[in-house]
Amino acid sequence: MTPELSLTVVADVGGTNTRTALAHGGEVDAASIRRFRNAEHSGLDEVLKRFLGDAGVARCDGACVAMAGPVMDGVGRLTNLEWEMTREDLAACTGAEVVSILNDLQAQGHAMDHIAGEKQRVIIAGPEAKPHDAKLVVGCGTGFNAVPVFRTDTGRYVPPCESGHVTLPVLSDDDVSLARHVTRAHGFPGVEDVLSGRGFERCYTWASGTDTHLPSSEIMAALEAGDPVATKAARAFVTALGRVMGDLALTHLPFGGIYVIGGMARALTPYFPELGFDEAFRSKGRFSDFMDRFAVWGVEDDYAALVGCAQHIRGLMVSPAERG
Structure with a gap:
């Protein structure tokens, strides 16, 4: 079976839901996409077997899954659910000869050259990219992570990262105060302790100066209504996001x-201009002018991880000379 005629199964596995699809030669069959609630299943192998059984597929040529958690030595573990998948397990439950397990943001990275133009919008304009220029995918939603994407003559490479667990940058007295506040969560002021859904809620508690806790959806509603506490929380969030991305x-x-993805980034993007994202991103001292070289895009494609899985597994099925 040639890669262009291959049948593969792909999955985007989150803590709450798993999306699955069939792909042909690296192209996802949109009509085949299904969503499964993880709470209704004992593990990913059960989900994949059910999906393939319902689709009438006895075996496939390749299988690739993206998991919302760390992947090491061919083993993926969800951060917020006790699910684990090995390459051997993936081959056994799908019948596939070629298999791969990715971190979910790695999968997004493999999709970046295949996102439709209408699914992207300019946040900061920049110069036109060259074919082999590196890209960066930033995910800011339930959690935070960022991965570089390198396109070379031998293929596309998206190394795993855990960018959400580095130290939160601080410059002002407010930054120090916020860092101390979020340190209560894990004893360390990590980037994800601010730049995530739970982090946004911590920003609000900090901004209020009380123990008041609101879910992120209510904070967004308050922000839309012009509430000063919600505005202060959102400004702290957006400023931190700009600095970290810079x-x-x-x-x-x-x-x-x-390329920025994720529900939190998407919700706050309309507020970036008034809340100082551009300034925070570019404010790098003598390198501030250098920051003009980087364009920033917002991506709104809910199925990008499936596309990335399909493209990645197709790449594993071709020889190095054929990769691009």
Whole structure:
């Protein structure tokens, strides 16, 4: 079976839901996409067997799953659910000869060259990218992570990262105060302790100066209504996001663009101009002008991880000379 005619199964596995689909030669069959509630199943193998059985597929040529958690030595573990999958397990439950397990943001990285234009919007304009320029994918939703995407003559490479667990940058007295506040969560002021859904809620508690806790949806409603506490919380969040993304840009030099995904980033993007995202991103002292080299895009494609899985597994089925 040639890669272009291959039948593969792909899955995007989160803590609450798993999306599955069939793909042909790296192209996801949109009509085949299904969503399963994880609470109704004992593990990912059960989900995949049910999906393939319902689709009438006895075996497939390849299988690739993206998991919301760390992947090491071919073993993926969900962060917020006690599910584990090994390459051997994946081959056994799908019948596939070629298998791969990715972190969910890695899968997003493999999709970046295949996202439709209408699913992207400019946040910060930048120069036109060259074919082999590096890209950076930033995920800010339930959690936070960022991965570089390198396109070379031998294929696309998306190394795993845990960018959400580095130290939160602090510059002002307010930054120090917020860092001390979020340290209560895990004893360390990590980036994800602010830049995530739970982090947004911590920002609100900090901004209120009380123990008041609101879910992120209610904070967004208060922000839309012009509430000053919600505005202070959102400004702290957006400023931190700009600084962290600027740091990551200088670390990886993604002249091909920075692509932001995730529900929290998507919800707050309309407020970026008034809350100082651009200034926080560019404010790098003598390197501030250098930051003009990086375009920032918002991505709104709920199935990008499935596309990335399909493209990645197709790439594993071709020879190095054929990869691109």
